[in-house]
Amino acid sequence: MNALTLRPGTTVLFKRGSRCTGTFAPRGAGAAGAPIRIGAYGSGARPVIDGNGAPDAVLLQNTQWIELRDLEVTNAASPGGNRRGVHVRLSDYGTGRHYVLQNLYVHDVWGDDTKSTSGSDGILFSVVGDVRASAFDDVRVTGNTVKGVNRGGIRLVVSEWEQRPQVGSTGPVTKPWTANTRIVVAGNQVYDVGGDGIVILTARNALVEHNRIDGFQRRSAGYNAGMWPWNSDGTTFRYNEVSGGETTRDGMAFDVDQGTDTTVFEYNYSHDNAGGFVLLCNATGRVANAVVRYNVSQNDVFRGVEMCSGGIESAHVYNNTIYVGPGRSMTVINENTTAPHHVRFDNNIVVKAGDGTANLRLQPGTAVSPTHNTFVNVSGVESNPGGSTADPLLVAPGTGAAGYRLRAGSPATGAGTVISDNGGRDFYGNRVPRDRAPNIGAYEGRGVG
Structure with a gap:
C-alpha cells in the first residue's frame, strides 16, 4: 500500500485477524466529499499494524480528507526509542482539512520520555516546516483506546508555528502562532501512560469531552498531568473522568x-x-x-x-x-x-x-x-x-x-x-x-x- 498514491474516494481495508509489520505510511489525499477511508473487513479481531520499533507504526503525512478506523496499532519492539503509534504530520503544507481517528486500539508503544513534534505518544498530531505556516482543521479523535504508552497518550497539535507573547516567546517572531481549529477529542479511553493523558496545544476552541483517563504520570521523570491545554484559546474540557495520577x-x-x-x-x-x-x-x-x-x-x-x-x-x-x-x-x-x-x-x-x-x-x-x-x-x-x-x-x-x-x-x-x-x-x-x-x-x- 505504501507504494501507491491513493486518490480521493479510495477505500483501503485490512483483513481482520491479519498482522502487518513495519510502518504503514500511505501517500495521496482525499477531497471534500470524497475522503480516503482506511479500515477493516471480515470478521474477528482488528487487523494489527505493528511498527516493530520504527519511529511510527502509522504515519499520515501531508495528507487531508482521510479517515482511519477499526485498527489495532502497536510499537513495542526495542523499547526506549523515539516512537509513536499513530502520527499525523504536516510539513510546509498549509491548512490540512478533515481527519478522523476512530475506534482504534493503540497499545504498547514503548517510546522515550520526550514530548515534541517528534516526541513519543500513542496518538500524535504535529506541524513542522520552515517555509509555509501549516495547521489542521476539522479533527475528530473519537472512541479510541490508548493503553500502555510512553510518554503521552493523545497529544495534538504540537506545532513549530507557535510563537506569540502569550506563551512567553521572546525575540523576533519567525513562526507566528497558527491556530489548529475544529478539534474534538471525545469518548476515548486512556490507560497506563508514562506521562500526560490528553493534551491540547496551539489550538482554538478545541473540545475535549466524555473521555476516561486512568493511570498517568507513571514512568516519566518530567512533569505531567491528566488533561490540559497549552498555548491555546477557548479550550473546553467537560464530562471527563480522570484518576490514577502518580507522583x-x-x-x-x-x-x-x-x-x-x-x-x-x-x-x-x-x-x-x-x-x-x-x-x-x-x-x-x-x-x-x-x-x-x-x-x-x-x-x-x-x-x-x-x-x-x-x-x-x-x-x-x-x-x-x-x-x-x-x-x-x-x-x-x-x-x-x-x-x-x-x-x-x-x-x-x-x-x-x-x-x-x-x-x-x-x-x-x-x-x-x-x-x-x-x-x-x-x-x-x-x-x-x-x-x-x-x-x-x-x-x-x-x-x-x-x-x-x-x-x-x-x-x-x-x-x-x-x-x-x-x-x-x-x-x-x-x-x-x-x-x-x-x-x-x-x-x-x-x-x-
Whole structure:
C-alpha cells in the first residue's frame, strides 16, 4: 500500500485477524466529499499494524480528507526509542482539512520520555516546516483506546508555528502562532501512560469531552498531568473522568497551562490522583479568563487548586465539590507564587473526613479571597464571607460521583453567591439560576430525601 498514491474516494481495508509489520505510511489525499477511508473487513479481531520499533507504526503525512478506523496499532519492539503509534504530520503544507481517528486500539508503544513534534505518544498530531505556516482543521479523535504508552497518550497539535507573547516567546517572531481549529477529542479511553493523558496545544476552541483517563504520570521523570491545554484559546474540557495520577510532578487531574485564554473545565470527575485536582500554571506567559466550575474531586491528595510561579491574569474556581477522605491530606488552595494573580474561589464545598489534614496555604496579602464556600475541617481559613463550616449533608461522600448531591435540609442549599455567566447547568445536569442565589457545591437540584 505504501507504494501507491491513493486518490480521493479510495477505500483501503485490512483483513481482520491479519498482522502487518513495519510502518504503514500511505501517500495521496482525499477531497471534500470524497475522503480516503482506511479500515477493516471480515470478521474477528482488528487487523494489527505493528511498527516493530520504527519511529511510527502509522504515519499520515501531508495528507487531508482521510479517515482511519477499526485498527489495532502497536510499537513495542526495542523499547526506549523515539516512537509513536499513530502520527499525523504536516510539513510546509498549509491548512490540512478533515481527519478522523476512530475506534482504534493503540497499545504498547514503548517510546522515550520526550514530548515534541517528534516526541513519543500513542496518538500524535504535529506541524513542522520552515517555509509555509501549516495547521489542521476539522479533527475528530473519537472512541479510541490508548493503553500502555510512553510518554503521552493523545497529544495534538504540537506545532513549530507557535510563537506569540502569550506563551512567553521572546525575540523576533519567525513562526507566528497558527491556530489548529475544529478539534474534538471525545469518548476515548486512556490507560497506563508514562506521562500526560490528553493534551491540547496551539489550538482554538478545541473540545475535549466524555473521555476516561486512568493511570498517568507513571514512568516519566518530567512533569505531567491528566488533561490540559497549552498555548491555546477557548479550550473546553467537560464530562471527563480522570484518576490514577502518580507522583506530585504534577500528577493532578487537570491543568490550565501557560499561553491560554478562556479555558473551561466543567462537569468533570476527578479522583484518586496523587498530585491533586487542578493546577493554574503560568511561568512567563499568560493565563486569562480560566474557569473551573461544577466539577467533583474525590480523594485527590496533595493539593486542590495550586498556582505556579508566574502571575494569573484571571481565573474563577466556583461551585466545585472537593471531598478528602480518611487517611488523605490536601492543601486546598496553594498560592505557590508571590506574582500578581487574580483568582476567585466561590461557592465551593470542601469536606475533610477522618484522619489526615486539609488546609489553605495563602500568601500574606493574598490575591485569593474565598467567599461563600463551605469548609468542613479545613484549617487556615482566615476569611470566607458568606461561607460556612456546617456539614453540607452530602448524600454519600466517598462512594463515587453520584454521592455529592445534597440531602434535604442542607445548609448549602441556596447559600451561594450569584454568578451570572455560570454555564447554565450543574454537574448532574440540573439548571443553575442566573438571577438568584445557587446552592454551594456542584449540585443545584432539590434536596434528596
